Amino acid sequence: MKKNLLYQLGLLALSLLTFTAQAQFVQSFNGTSLPAGWSNASSTGSTSTNALWKFSGNPGYAMSGTQDHTGNGGSFAWVDGSSPSGLTSRLTSPAVTAPTVPYVDFWLKSNITGYTTTFNTFSLDFFDGANWNTNVFVFAGNTTNGGWQQFSVALDTFTITGNVQLRFNVGQFGSTAFYNDIALDDINFYNNAPCVAPPT
Numbered sequence: 001m002k003k004n005l006l007y008q009l010g011l012l013a014l015s016l017l018t019f020t021a022q023a024q025f026v027q028s029f030n031g032t033s034l035p036a037g038w039s040n041a042s043s044t045g046s047t048s049t050n051a052l053w054k055f056s057g058n059p060g061y062a063m064s065g066t067q068d069h070t071g072n073g074g075s076f077a078w079v080d081g082s083s084p085s086g087l088t089s090r091l092t093s094p095a096v097t098a099p100t101v102p103y104v105d106f107w108l109k110s111n112i113t114g115y116t117t118t119f120n121t122f123s124l125d126f127f128d129g130a131n132w133n134t135n136v137f138v139f140a141g142n143t144t145n146g147g148w149q150q151f152s153v154a155l156d157t158f159t160i161t162g163n164v165q166l167r168f169n170v171g172q173f174g175s176t177a178f179y180n181d182i183a184l185d186d187i188n189f190y191n192n193a194p195c196v197a198p199p200t
Contacts, residue, residue: 030074032056037094059181069185076185079170085177102155111146117176129162
């Protein structure tokens with residue numbers, strides 16, 4: 001009886017907690033142009049469309065036919081590996097209020113199935129209010145089954161001193177870079193990491 005009572009009290013305490021994360025911003029790239037407040041640039045200063053992130057059109061080769069992850073008929077952000085290669089395409093978020101426990105998740109798609117090349121590299125940088133912390137997340141490969149795959153990155157180890165930003169990069173340095181287009185969708189940047197809901 002005592003153990004059961006303690007168990008029930010434990011469930012009650014859990015149910016009183018807030019289990020939903022507070023989103024600082026959500027970006028689903030539903031339009032076909034650069035979202036307001038975001039910046040789009042290349043490491044070399046090139047303004048070629050293939051040197052920058054795109055928000056319309058469709059990737060090629062094994063990525064041909066990619067649909068947005070959101071599922072609302074909108075778009076997604078992507079980098080075309082076609083010439084010019086040997087540069088990094090950088091997509092930078094607006095600055096947002098310093099979070100308590102920063103955490104980000106997003107959906108990524110990369111697939112070179114059937115083609116011979118080394119991969120282009122996707123990476124995430126984090127501005128902590130004073131400095132850019134580079135390569136806090138790095139991925140080079142096929143996403144699961146060549147489809148959309150979610151990744152989550154905790155950023156709570158950094159010392160936050162002011163407004164923060166995220167920068168999403170694709171380094172077009174694969175041996176045959178044009179075979180490896182990379183797509184990004186449904187970015188969620190949280191003030192605190194999502195928690196698992198209590199048992200019912």
